[in-house]
Amino acid sequence: MSLFVVVAGSLFAITAVPYLAFLGLHAWLQPSGSPANKQEWEPPVSVILPTYNEETIIRMKIDDLLGIDYPMEKIELVVIDSSTDNTRKIIREYFANIDDPDLVLLEEDDRSGVASAINRAMEAVSSEIVFRTDCDSKLGSDVLREAVANLSDERVGAVTGQQTDVLGESQVEQDYRDIIARIQTLESHLDSTFICHGPCFAFRQSSFQAIKSDSLADDSEIGVNVRRGGGRVVMDPSLRFVESGVSGFSQRRTRKDRRAMGLVQLLVRNRDILGGFGQYGQIVLPFNWWFMIVSPWLSVLTAVAATAAAVSLLDIAGIVVLLALVAFFWLGQRDTLGPVQPLYAVVDSQVSLLIAQLRLVMSDATGIWDVDRESRKVFK
Ligand code: GDP
Numbered sequence: 001m002s003l004f005v006v007v008a009g010s011l012f013a014i015t016a017v018p019y020l021a022f023l024g025l026h027a028w029l030q031p032s033g034s035p036a037n038k039q040e041w042e043p044p045v046s047v048i049l050p051t052y053n054e055e056t057i058i059r060m061k062i063d064d065l066l067g068i069d070y071p072m073e074k075i076e077l078v079v080i081d082s083s084t085d086n087t088r089k090i091i092r093e094y095f096a097n098i099d100d101p102d103l104v105l106l107e108e109d110d111r112s113g114v115a116s117a118i119n120r121a122m123e124a125v126s127s128e129i130v131f132r133t134d135c136d137s138k139l140g141s142d143v144l145r146e147a148v149a150n151l152s153d154e155r156v157g158a159v160t161g162q163q164t165d166v167l168g169e170s171q172v173e174q175d176y177r178d179i180i181a182r183i184q185t186l187e188s189h190l191d192s193t194f195i196c197h198g199p200c201f202a203f204r205q206s207s208f209q210a211i212k213s214d215s216l217a218d219d220s221e222i223g224v225n226v227r228r229g230g231g232r233v234v235m236d237p238s239l240r241f242v243e244s245g246v247s248g249f250s251q252r253r254t255r256k257d258r259r260a261m262g263l264v265q266l267l268v269r270n271r272d273i274l275g276g277f278g279q280y281g282q283i284v285l286p287f288n289w290w291f292m293i294v295s296p297w298l299s300v301l302t303a304v305a306a307t308a309a310a311v312s313l314l315d316i317a318g319i320v321v322l323l324a325l326v327a328f329f330w331l332g333q334r335d336t337l338g339p340v341q342p343l344y345a346v347v348d349s350q351v352s353l354l355i356a357q358l359r360l361v362m363s364d365a366t367g368i369w370d371v372d373r374e375s376r377k378v379f380k
């Protein structure tokens with residue numbers, strides 16, 4: 001057997017082991033739902049919404065928020081807006097004749113990114129319970145009731161939700177979300193989850209720490225800080241939200257790669273807590289390090305070694321491995337891989353994580369990004 005075959009086989013096995021271990025742990029523990037001791041509760045809630053040039057969808061977003069099943073007199077909506085379009089005007093007009101919820105509209109003349117917008121909004125909130133959301137998302141109507149029920153458990157410092165549907169009918173995004181939800185349910189039951197979803201995320205004001213202004217993942221950064229402060233961070237699938245998503249390879253890159261950059265940046269900045277903080281530092285963070293930082297490189301090495309192995313065995317015909325890989329990408333991004341389609345979602349995320357690492361090494365992240373305008377169209 002050629003050396004290449006041994007190398008390719010070993011690399012493949014090493015890449016697969018942590019995934020299999022994780023699947024095994026999932027099968028053994030069979031986690032489901034939220035691990036919190038949920039109680040009915042109806043405290044005042046401050047809802048935070050950062051906005052940047054959202055004139056096309058801001059009405060939809062406010063309609064959606066006001067349709068939530070919760071006493072509106074207990075809600076305060078804190079909008080932090082750095083738009084140069086009509087977003088502000090539309091919000092003011094919308095609330096001109098509305099008593100509840102209370103509106104706090106913070107205006108920024110210069111756009112400074114979501115992280116610093118959230119920091120500013122947090123200085124203005126008046127309730128202990130804060131719910132952070134995004135313009136380009138819709139929420140389940142019971143989302144606040146479910147969120148506060150989780151936070152009624154004092155061990156829980158933050159709770160995020162599950163994206164149930166993908167607007168825009170992307171199978172890749174849907175598969176990715178389903179896989180993430182499984183991972184997050186297991187993480188939540190072990191201790192705490194690492195990723196927090198900006199469109200649907202609640203936490204206590206008292207456990208909030210200011211976010212770094214160049215952060216590309218303000219939501220997950222809030223979560224890590226909550227866990228550092230001793231609170232648990234859980235994902236509860238009963239908190240439902242929808243966002244848009246596409247499958248096409250190049251259309252996916254901008255937003256996915258930037259989100260991946262945020263997560264990698266956050267892991268690296270918090271490397272000091274690896275191993276500490278119970279199973280969060282012992283299992284959850286190492287798994288995320290492995291999935292987001294190590295596995296993308298191992299996957300590339302495996303693909304290169306597999307091609308070399310095939311060429312060493314079959315000469316030029318061995319190039320078929322490379323062609324098969326190209327075909328896998330081509331069909332995957334068109335949602336036409338049939339039974340192995342979910343695998344493509346993992347591979348697609350590994351591509352984003354690889355690009356993210358390269359971009360983080362080569363450039364400085366500023367915390368300001370191009371908003372994905374295409375993703376707004378499905379909301380109109
Ligand atoms: P993504 O969902 O990760 O792609 O992030 P988005 O581009 O959708 O941004 C999340 C939310 O923050 C949206 O409601 C945006 O309108 C808003 N946003 C984006 N950039 C800025 C900014 O620089 N300042 C403020 N105040 N809001 C922003």
Ligand code: MN
Nearest residue numbers: 134135136137
């Ligand atoms: Mn968004």
